Amino acid sequence: MKPEYLDIPLLKNEKDNQFEITVEGHKALIVYKEHQSIITLIHTEVEPDLEGKGAATAVIEKTLDYIEENKYTLVPLCPLVFAYIKRHPEWKRIVDSSFKGFE
Numbered sequence: 319m320k321p322e323y324l325d326i327p328l329l330k331n332e333k334d335n336q337f338e339i340t341v342e343g344h345k346a347l348i349v350y351k352e353h354q355s356i357i358t359l360i361h362t363e364v365e366p367d368l369e370g371k372g373a374a375t376a377v378i379e380k381t382l383d384y385i386e387e388n389k390y391t392l393v394p395l396c397p398l399v400f401a402y403i404k405r406h407p408e409w410k411r412i413v414d415s416s417f418k419g420f421e
Contacts, residue, residue, distance in 0.1 A: 323376035328384055337381045339373065346373035348381050348396065356414050357385050358393040378402050386412050393417045 329338045336347040344365040351358045359381065364373045378399055385392050391414035394400045400419065403409045410420060 319376045319379045320372040323372065323380075326376070326380075328377070328380040330384065337377060337384065339377050339380060341368055341371075341373055344368050344373075346377040348377055348399070350381075352390075355390050356393060356416075357390045359396045359399045362396050362398040374398060375402070382409055382412065391415075394419070 323339070323341070326339045326341060329340075331338050331347075335351065336349050338345050338347045344367045346364040346368055347362070348359050349361040349363075351360065362374050362378060364377075368374075379402075381399075382392070382402075390412070392409075392412045393414050394403055394417065403413065404420070413420065
């Protein structure tokens, strides 16, 4: 994650079912579904002003940290999250055993 994103807090917006960071008034977010102790990440999106600036990576990393710290497991249906975990296989440690997409 780029240093400029380190101190930006992650918001779990339960009303809209999305994890969010706000950078200079613009959002990067991941839409999720939660069932018991499993969080399914569905879609990552950044506003146009943040495209290409590392905001998507930042919101993914912060969300994965949140999932691990709060003892959830992950189902990575979002293509960006899936690709991130393929590049950083250490994150497979939080992937729910029901998800077979990496096999």
